[in-house]
Amino acid sequence: MTLDSGTIKIVFLGTPAFSMPALQALFDDSRIEIAAVITQPDRPAGRGQKLTPPPIRTLGEQLGLPVFQTASIKKDETLKNHLRELAPDFLVTVAFGQILTQEVLDIPKVATVNAHASLLPEFRGANPIQQAILQGKAETGITTMLTELGVDTGPMLLKHVLVIGEEETMGELTERLSQSAGPLLVNTLVGMVDGSVKPEVQPHDLATHAPKCQKEDAILNWQESAYQIQLKIRAYNPAPGAATFLNGERVKILRGRMFQQQPGGHSEEILKSGQPGEILAIMETGIAVRTGDGVVEITSLQPAGKRPMPARDWALGHFKASGDGKRALGCFSNETPAPQPA
Secondary structure, three states: OOOOOOOEEEEEEEOOHHHHHHHHHHHHOOOEEEEEEEEOOOEEEOOOOEEEOOHHHHHHHHOOOOEEEOOOOOOOHHHHHHHHHHOOOEEEEEOOOOOOOHHHHOOOOOEEEEEEOOOOOOOEOOOHHHHHHHOOOOEEEEEEEEOOOOOOOOOEEEEEEEEOOOOOOHHHHHHHHHHHHHHHHHHHHHHHHHOOOOOEOOOHHHOOEOOOOOHHHHEOOOOOEHHHHHHHHHHOOOOOOEEEEEOOEEEEEEEEEEOOOOOOOOHHHHHHOOOOOEEEEEOOOOEEEEOOEOEEEEEEEEEOOOOOEEHHHHHHHHOOEOOOOOEOOOEOEOOOOOOOOO
């Protein structure tokens, strides 16, 4: 493929922090020229709801790139006309957050390329990283693909595989995946130009989907197994946060793992006792909670209105010792009690 200039001219479309390493990697490569950056409008954020620019606008401006914000690229005729005037070889999208129309996809001379955070055709859709953890996958990755009108259905280009850590949270995995997207996009664009990268049609019959999760999905059901509960704790960290209730008070569970029986002590007693949701013991490393099948060791949590803290410290402060030094421990619930009539 022969380009008009010696560099690959692109327009970058992205919005959240996840997109930032990719923009930086593309900017740093001398073979690539970024003609413009497109992102979403500023939004209210934080407790004060202060109008805040998206991370990509901030980075784009720091890099000295022309940055354009639009609430709907589909309807923004001025912006679309400007993109046509720029005549980029590629549009490159990383978590832009808007659906592209065929009119937009037709603007670049070569193609629109997207970096999707899964090993396609697995986990098409809005929440691939969370779903990879929720479903207990051993690995996931980034796939670069040609964008078409279907949701993540376009031909695949390159893949980068990452092994998911046994206790890795969604936030941690998201950060690692974001660092992988940039080099993969550079290799994809260069490979498409020199002919070494060829599109591969997805096996659509193997496709799975990653729908957006609702806040109520993160409420822990203690009747489930310890394995399922620790997956949810990891998958909903940092947002919206796996949650449970204790005496009507909401508690976020930030870190948890399968309880490991230790030699000696009272491990055997813990594994055999209690009902789902019951806090069985306060240990050096956290608190042990009974599930429908097995025990979860919670190491970090966040009570309503308070900062995150070690679960052991919370339990020692929350469950007061009686005269004999013992503590009457509570039981977590997946439901807040209904309000009582006055």
